[in-house]
Amino acid sequence: MKSKSIEEFYQEISGDSGAEPNSLLPNGIQKEIGHFNVFNIKELYERLKEKSFMPYDRRAYYKISLIRGKNRVEYADRIIEIEENALLFATPKIPYNYVPLDTQQSGHFCVFTGEFLTKDKSGIDLDKLPIFQTDGYPVFQLTKDDTIAVDLIFKKIHQEINSDYVYKYDLIRNYVAELIHFGQKLQPVTALYSKHNSAARVSSLFVELLERQFPIESPRQRLELKSAKDFAARLAIHVNHLNKVLKENTGKTTTELISDRLIHEAKILLKETDWNISEIAYSLGFEELAHFSNFFKKQTALTPIAFRV
Numbered sequence: 150m151k152s153k154s155i156e157e158f159y160q161e162i163s164g165d166s167g168a169e170p171n172s173l174l175p176n177g178i179q180k181e182i183g184h185f186n187v188f189n190i191k192e193l194y195e196r197l198k199e200k201s202f203m204p205y206d207r208r209a210y211y212k213i214s215l216i217r218g219k220n221r222v223e224y225a226d227r228i229i230e231i232e233e234n235a236l237l238f239a240t241p242k243i244p245y246n247y248v249p250l251d252t253q254q255s256g257h258f259c260v261f262t263g264e265f266l267t268k269d270k271s272g273i274d275l276d277k278l279p280i281f282q283t284d285g286y287p288v289f290q291l292t293k294d295d296t297i298a299v300d301l302i303f304k305k306i307h308q309e310i311n312s313d314y315v316y317k318y319d320l321i322r323n324y325v326a327e328l329i330h331f332g333q334k335l336q337p338v339t340a341l342y343s344k345h346n347s348a349a350r351v352s353s354l355f356v357e358l359l360e361r362q363f364p365i366e367s368p369r370q371r372l373e374l375k376s377a378k379d380f381a382a383r384l385a386i387h388v389n390h391l392n393k394v395l396k397e398n399t400g401k402t403t404t405e406l407i408s409d410r411l412i413h414e415a416k417i418l419l420k421e422t423d424w425n426i427s428e429i430a431y432s433l434g435f436e437e438l439a440h441f442s443n444f445f446k447k448q449t450a451l452t453p454i455a456f457r458v
Contacts, residue, residue, distance in 0.1 A: 183263070185310075186261075191256075210260050211266070212239035213325065213332075218249060220249050220254075222288055223246040226347045236332050237289075238288075239287075243385040257303035257304075273329070302324050302327055303328075306325075309321055351384065351394045362374060368424050371431065375434040376404070377392060412449065420457065426438060429453070
């Protein structure tokens with residue numbers, strides 16, 4: 150599963166309204182400064198209300214949202230319920246799903262690539278900010294006064310991005326930095342973090358990530374996630390936690406489940422395609438043919454060639 154690019158994001162939010170993705174681009178965007186854009190949630194929700202607002206996925210961009218309305222934010226092992234107002238920070242490192250729970254959705258969000266807000270441009274090193282670390286769940290509950298303050302910052306961004314001011318993106322970086330520092334001074338809504346059925350959710354998401362890689366339809370197609378560490382990193386949880394959850398729910402370790410699925414696919418490719426063994430090994434993520442042969446024989450007591458006959 151690849152990270153969702155900024156181009157795919159625009160394709161998704163263009164919805165069924167007939168709007169071209171390019172029509173949603175900000176006025177005067179400059180590629181050399183990285184990408185930035187800001188949106189009104191109420192307007193976007195009206196366009197996408199028949200769809201899941203933001204599917205669980207890894208994205209190749211950062212996002213800051215002022216959420217106004219009843220919502221649920223789902224991480225791999227946590228679910229955060231938002232009853233009214235919240236500030237959400239999303240990083241490419243942590244996949245999540247954002248689900249509106251009523252029709253009264255409003256607020257704002259901005260998206261930007263790492264290039265837009267790098268240290269040499271803004272003085273901010275995103276990778277070192279606590280708010281964008283992989284061990285946190287950066288959803289912050291807002292008071293009425295907090296909400297008004299954050300809303301004002303977003304309104305300034307909307308106003309500036311549509312202006313003709315030559316240095317508007319420098320000013321916008323300052324506003325984004327203000328949002329980041331505003332969030333880092335708030336306490337996370339730990340009371341809203343729900344572990345209810347979190348083990349089942351981790352198991353379900355693991356299976357989804359695993360199955361999404363199949364079927365293998367071309368020798369040039371290659372598995373991206375091959376190890377327990379790969380899956381844990383994609384889910385933004387510790388590999389030991391993933392192993393524990395899967396063992397409790399399935400009776401098998403992460404590695405055993407991956408191996409079972411690889412063997413199943415390997416048997417299909419050996420019997421139903423004319424690909425050579427090296428091509429099959431490569432597509433299944435093995436660097437060396439010998440590694441694939443040893444793996445296959447260990448799992449089936451046959452070599453790939455013997456099984457194919």
